[in-house]
Amino acid sequence: MADEELTDPKLYLEETCKPKCVKPFWEYQACIKRIKGDESGQKHCTGQYFDYLKCVDECVALKLFDKLK
Amino acid sequence: MHRNMRNSFRWQEKPRMCYQPSDDLFYWKIHTKTPSFFSTLKQDAAAGSSSMMSLRALALIGASISGILSFGTITSADEAEHGLPAPNYPWPHKGILSSYDHASIRRGHQVYQQVCASCHSMSLVSYRDLVGVAYTEEETKAMAAEIEVVDGPNDEGEMFTRPGKLSDRFPQPYPNEQAARFVNGGAYPPDLSLITKARHNGQNYVFALLTGYRDPPAGVAIRDGLHYNPYFPGGAIAMPQMLIDGAVEYEDGTPATESQMGKDVVTFLSWAAEPEMEERKLMGFKWIFVLSLALLQAAYYRRLKWSVFKSRKLVVDAVN
Numbered sequence: 001m002a003d004e005e006l007t008d009p010k011l012y013l014e015e016t017c018k019p020k021c022v023k024p025f026w027e028y029q030a031c032i033k034r035i036k037g038d039e040s041g042q043k044h045c046t047g048q049y050f051d052y053l054k055c056v057d058e059c060v061a062l063k064l065f066d067k068l069k
Numbered sequence: 070m071h072r073n074m075r076n077s078f079r080w081q082e083k084p085r086m087c088y089q090p091s092d093d094l095f096y097w098k099i100h101t102k103t104p105s106f107f108s109t110l111k112q113d114a115a116a117g118s119s120s121m122m123s124l125r126a127l128a129l130i131g132a133s134i135s136g137i138l139s140f141g142t143i144t145s146a147d148e149a150e151h152g153l154p155a156p157n158y159p160w161p162h163k164g165i166l167s168s169y170d171h172a173s174i175r176r177g178h179q180v181y182q183q184v185c186a187s188c189h190s191m192s193l194v195s196y197r198d199l200v201g202v203a204y205t206e207e208e209t210k211a212m213a214a215e216i217e218v219v220d221g222p223n224d225e226g227e228m229f230t231r232p233g234k235l236s237d238r239f240p241q242p243y244p245n246e247q248a249a250r251f252v253n254g255g256a257y258p259p260d261l262s263l264i265t266k267a268r269h270n271g272q273n274y275v276f277a278l279l280t281g282y283r284d285p286p287a288g289v290a291i292r293d294g295l296h297y298n299p300y301f302p303g304g305a306i307a308m309p310q311m312l313i314d315g316a317v318e319y320e321d322g323t324p325a326t327e328s329q330m331g332k333d334v335v336t337f338l339s340w341a342a343e344p345e346m347e348e349r350k351l352m353g354f355k356w357i358f359v360l361s362l363a364l365l366q367a368a369y370y371r372r373l374k375w376s377v378f379k380s381r382k383l384v385v386d387a388v389n
Contacts, residue, residue: 006314006315006324006325006326007314007326008314008326008327008328009326010280010327010328031287032287035288038288041288041290043288044286044287044288044289045286045289046147046148046149046286046288047148048286049286049287049299050148050149050153050299053153053299054153054154054156057153057155057156058156060156061156061157061158061159062159064158064328065159065160065161065332068326068328068329068332069173069323069329
């Protein structure tokens with residue numbers, strides 16, 4: 001039977017991949033700081049966010065399917 | 070005698086002074102009257118007009134550089150518009166001779182039926198397609214019998230409902246697109262029969278989309294009723310996250326985590342879009358092998374027949 005506590009391996013792998021993607025993560029944090037006081041609503045950090053997610057995704061994709069049935 | 074005959078066949082404009090190797094072969098190739106850009110370069114080089122050649126070469130290089138540079142501006146376009154590209158996952162059925170994981174197709178069908186079928190139709194798939202792929206015939210018949218299908222008209226001219234059979238298509242959640250849009254806030258949940266073929270990099274895209282719900286980045290606000298998904302073009306998708314840990318209890322006891330359900334449902338959808346994949350790969354491997362052997366045989370035979378011409382010698386008997 002399925003165990004009560006289901007832990008998604010993807011979340012676990014994303015945590016382990018975060019240290020490998022520190023540079024885009026800090027770029028994203030820097031962007032957040034830059035646009036903090038913005039009132040116009042035109043500024044956003046999608047680019048830096050995507051760069052960070054791309055790095056994490058590539059790292060996770062290599063190992064995820066090994067953990068799934 | 071051969072040379073006199075040759076001139077009558079030639080369509081070239083310029084008179085040629087010397088013997089050309091192509092004369093020997095009875096080419097019926099028509100020489101075009103407007104030579105290509107590269108041949109004009111070569112002709113200029115041959116004629117010794119270096120200034121014309123360098124001007125043409127310069128023009129070619131300049132045009133290619135400006136063409137390449139203009140592509141640079143595209144990358145600065147709005148990335149959210151295209152959606153984050155999905156990573157490439159190592160699907161078990163990806164290899165040149167790899168088949169589907171049929172246990173995964175079975176689990177994926179269960180996920181579709183319990184999670185997705187309430188909004189998404191799969192109107193091109195019939196129950197009989199599942200037989201031998203994911204379920205036995207008895208299991209599929211029992212599954213089909215659980216649904217009600219409108220049939221008719223009967224002898225009295227009336228439509229009637231009956232339990233489903235193997236030949237029936239998967240049931241549709243809505244009678245038409247307008248009803249689907251009305252219930253889902255204007256958004257139409259697309260039919261999933263061909264979805265992995267209907268989206269660029271479909272299998273990876275669907276998996277990334279289903280498991281990729283996240284918080285929006287700083288500065289991005291999503292209106293009520295929509296949800297943020299970086300893989301969806303534009304970022305704002307009407308579908309909420311549907312794959313949640315434990316949403317389904319698998320028959321075979323596999324832990325139903327979000328990524329497990331995502332993998333299984335995408336395998337099921339890949340099969341639904343390309344049920345012929347296994348047969349196609351077998352056939353492709355077989356025929357590429359056979360045609361390669363045929364190519365070797367044909368090449369040998371061609372060279373055998375042409376050896377007569379290729380080893381021919383001509384004597385030029387000219388008096389100057």
